[in-house]
Amino acid sequence: MIKAILYKEWIKIRYLFLLAAVILMAFTAYCQLRIGNVISLRSAAHLWEILLTRDNTFYEAMRYVPLFSGVLLALFQFVPEMQQKRLKLCLHLPLPQNKIIGSMLGFGVSLLIILFVVTYLIIFLYLNPILAPELISRVMLTMLPWFVAGIAGYAFVAFTVLEPTWKRRLLNILAGVAFIRIFYLSGYAEAYNQVIVWLLIITLALAGLSFLSVSRFKDGVQ
Amino acid sequence: MNPVITCTNLTHHYGKRLIYENLNFSVPEGRILGLLGKNGTGKTTTINILNGYLKPSGGECTIFGENIRHINPITKQRIALLIEGHVQYSFMNIEQIERFYASFYPKWKKEAYYELMDLLKVAPRQRIANMSCGQRSQVALGLIMAQNADLLILDDFSLGLDPGYRRLFIEYLREYAKSEQKTVFLTSHIIQDMEKLIDDCIILDYGKILIQKSVSELMDTFKKFTFKIDDAQPSLPADNEFYNPAVYRGNGELFTFQNKEYVEQYLHKHDIEHSQLMSESLNLEDIFIGLTGKY
Numbered sequence: 001m002i003k004a005i006l007y008k009e010w011i012k013i014r015y016l017f018l019l020a021a022v023i024l025m026a027f028t029a030y031c032q033l034r035i036g037n038v039i040s041l042r043s044a045a046h047l048w049e050i051l052l053t054r055d056n057t058f059y060e061a062m063r064y065v066p067l068f069s070g071v072l073l074a075l076f077q078f079v080p081e082m083q084q085k086r087l088k089l090c091l092h093l094p095l096p097q098n099k100i101i102g103s104m105l106g107f108g109v110s111l112l113i114i115l116f117v118v119t120y121l122i123i124f125l126y127l128n129p130i131l132a133p134e135l136i137s138r139v140m141l142t143m144l145p146w147f148v149a150g151i152a153g154y155a156f157v158a159f160t161v162l163e164p165t166w167k168r169r170l171l172n173i174l175a176g177v178a179f180i181r182i183f184y185l186s187g188y189a190e191a192y193n194q195v196i197v198w199l200l201i202i203t204l205a206l207a208g209l210s211f212l213s214v215s216r217f218k219d220g221v222q
Numbered sequence: 223m224n225p226v227i228t229c230t231n232l233t234h235h236y237g238k239r240l241i242y243e244n245l246n247f248s249v250p251e252g253r254i255l256g257l258l259g260k261n262g263t264g265k266t267t268t269i270n271i272l273n274g275y276l277k278p279s280g281g282e283c284t285i286f287g288e289n290i291r292h293i294n295p296i297t298k299q300r301i302a303l304l305i306e307g308h309v310q311y312s313f314m315n316i317e318q319i320e321r322f323y324a325s326f327y328p329k330w331k332k333e334a335y336y337e338l339m340d341l342l343k344v345a346p347r348q349r350i351a352n353m354s355c356g357q358r359s360q361v362a363l364g365l366i367m368a369q370n371a372d373l374l375i376l377d378d379f380s381l382g383l384d385p386g387y388r389r390l391f392i393e394y395l396r397e398y399a400k401s402e403q404k405t406v407f408l409t410s411h412i413i414q415d416m417e418k419l420i421d422d423c424i425i426l427d428y429g430k431i432l433i434q435k436s437v438s439e440l441m442d443t444f445k446k447f448t449f450k451i452d453d454a455q456p457s458l459p460a461d462n463e464f465y466n467p468a469v470y471r472g473n474g475e476l477f478t479f480q481n482k483e484y485v486e487q488y489l490h491k492h493d494i495e496h497s498q499l500m501s502e503s504l505n506l507e508d509i510f511i512g513l514t515g516k517y
Binding site: 001003004007008011012080084085086088089091092093094095096217218219220222 | 236270273274275276277295296298299301303305307309310311312313314318321322323325326327
């Protein structure tokens with residue numbers, strides 16, 4: 001039965017997932033072209049110098065792409081459920097309510113994580129022959145908050161869309177904007193190293209807020 | 223017969239607006255019961271409460287003996303639900319949606335679904351969103367039949383169906399429900415359809431149940447009386463046994479479960495000069511209007 005729910009979720013978001021993958025890959029390729037240009041026009045040593053002395057990681061163009069992907073994925077997954085209160089169909093399925101919603105959210109978060117891990121892998125494979133492990137780690141750790149922000153964006157959009165009243169939706173949006181802002185407060189490289197694990201744990205916990213929205217929907221709150 | 227659905231002292235408000243108070247009814251096993259009422263009397267509210275999508279302000283409902291707020295998933299497999307507007311997963315096509323639902327219901331009848339789908343002139347891979355309103359309705363009804371549930375809850379099932387398919391579906395549903403001992407609880411705006419389909423009806427008025435009876439009993443006992451009276455008589459005095467008594471240009475009319483003698487006594491008691499007192503048998507739609515009024 002869970003397989004059937006995942007099948008339904010996949011039908012809803014497959015094209016968006018492919019689009020998000022293409023956008024992420026396009027931005028990754030663009031950033032890597034910039035790195036390639038620096039190496040071919042100046043030298044790899046110059047690239048190392050920039051990475052060591054400035055806060056530029058050459059991947060800044062990707063700052064908001066994971067967030068954009070997370071937000072769009074959640075919209076494509078949950079807006080159809082709320083149009084004509086279609087979520088009722090889901091809640092009528094012969095499975096415990098939390099299992100149904102948990103599978104839907106788990107599926108969305110898993111797809112995002114797959115996208116982000118593949119992106120990370122591509123970046124790693126590209127940088128591995130060019131940079132020292134310490135510099136690769138510097139680039140990756142600088143980018144990590146952007147990817148966690150993508151998951152946070154997904155969690156807050158799901159929380160907001162599944163909420164049955166517009167008043168609460170606005171409050172949820174405000175709370176989401178305030179939380180996601182945290183990931184973009186500092187533009188310094190590796191600025192979040194001390195807190196990123198905590199931010200990730202809080203983000204995953206916040207994904208559970210959607211259960212609250214569904215519970216309110218089921219109570220018929222208007 | 224055991225009741226499949228039982229509601230006790232069901233009360234609901236939207237904010238300060240009372241929808242109904244202390245509603246009590248039950249749906250016996252193997253019966254087809256229609257919930258009738260004007261717009262805003264709480265038909266869809268009742269369906270939403272029964273399916274656990276709305277927490278009632280008071281009272282309790284059970285389905286197959288379980289409180290509707292905590293129905294076991296195994297029990298849910300026995301309940302088929304048609305949501306108002308025939309809402310379904312319109313981003314799927316007719317094959318995908320059948321495959322999706324089939325895995326949830328052990329008694330799933332694929333052929334029942336495809337039998338109905340064969341009547342639609344659509345490609346198997348056509349998305350439901352791209353179908354006409356009537357075709358979407360037929361997909362939703364086909365899924366309900368395929369589920370092979372013991373209880374069918376259908377909210378405004380005739381919405382969007384063309385007359386031919388509506389007739390076909392009513393005949394199919396009645397034959398299916400009777401031969402397989404299914405219990406059906408439904409609402410519809412088209413009351414002529416209900417007459418051919420339902421065994422019992424509940425007529426809701428604002429805030430309460432007006433009547434709960436079998437359709438045959440209702441049609442046998444509820445009558446319309448008409449008579450000629452003096453033009454000077456502007457209205458008829460109230461009587462607890464009469465529904466919606468009215469005078470239009472010297473023609474009196476009233477609806478009642480009482481017999482002709484009772485009406486005559488009433489007219490004499492109030493010194494109302496009259497002639498041509500006649501009673502009429504009514505169809506279900508006229509009974510509904512007689513009980514609830516035209517407005």
